[in-house]
Amino acid sequence: MKTLLPPNSTELERKLAEVGKDAFDLPSIRIIKDIDQVPAQFLPFIAWQKSVDYWDENWQDSLKRNVIKNSLEQHRIKGTAAAIKRALEPFGYEVKLIEWFQAEPNLIPGTFNLELDLIGKSLDQEVYNEISRLVSDAKAASRHLTNLTITTNPILTIRNILVHQTALTYTSEPRA
Incomplete structure (x- = not known):
C-alpha cells in the first residue's frame, strides 16, 4: 500500500488510512474537480471555496461555471x-x-x-x-x-x- 504516512505512524493511523483510501475514488469527489459536471445547486459553495469575489444567483449556469473556472487567474491579475x-x-x-x-x-x-x-x-x-x-x-x-x-x-x-x-x-x- 502506498501512503503519505510517516514511518513512525501508529498501527491505528495505518488502519484508518487503509479504510479511507477508497474515499477519493468516489464519483462525487471526482465530479467536484470538473466544474462542468457539478450539479447547479453546489455551484455557490464551490464559488465560495474558490474565492469568487462576486456571485449572483440570477446568472445563467454557464456564466457561473465560467466565473468559477476563471477565479484563480482573475485573482492573479x-x-x-x-x-x-x-x-x-x-x-x-x-x-x-x-x-x-x-x-x-x-x-x-x-x-x-x-x-x-x-x-x-x-x-x-x-x-x-x-x-x-x-x-x-x-x-x-x-x-x-x-x-x-x-x-x-x-x-x-x-x-x-x-x-x-x-x-x-x-x-x-x-x-x-
Whole structure:
C-alpha cells in the first residue's frame, strides 16, 4: 500500500488510512474537480471555496461555471487592465481600455478611459451598476476611471427576422 504516512505512524493511523483510501475514488469527489459536471445547486459553495469575489444567483449556469473556472487567474491579475477586460468579457461585452499614457493627449497619470460595446444588449440601470461594480472590483485602487463610453446596439426581432437598430452611445464626461 502506498501512503503519505510517516514511518513512525501508529498501527491505528495505518488502519484508518487503509479504510479511507477508497474515499477519493468516489464519483462525487471526482465530479467536484470538473466544474462542468457539478450539479447547479453546489455551484455557490464551490464559488465560495474558490474565492469568487462576486456571485449572483440570477446568472445563467454557464456564466457561473465560467466565473468559477476563471477565479484563480482573475485573482492573479487583479489590479491590471487585463483584469478589467476579463471581468467584463464573460458578459459578452467588447472592451477597450485606454490607460492615461495611451491617450492622445495624455490623461492625468493613474487614470483610464473605458469603451464598452454591449453587442446587442440593452442598457438599463441594473446593467450600468453591474459594469461599475465589475470595473471597481477589478481595477487597482490607485487607478481611476475618467471616462466611460457605452455603445449599445439592441437587436430587434420582427417575425423571425433580425433587425439591427441604430447604435446608441452614452459617454460620461469628466467633471470640470
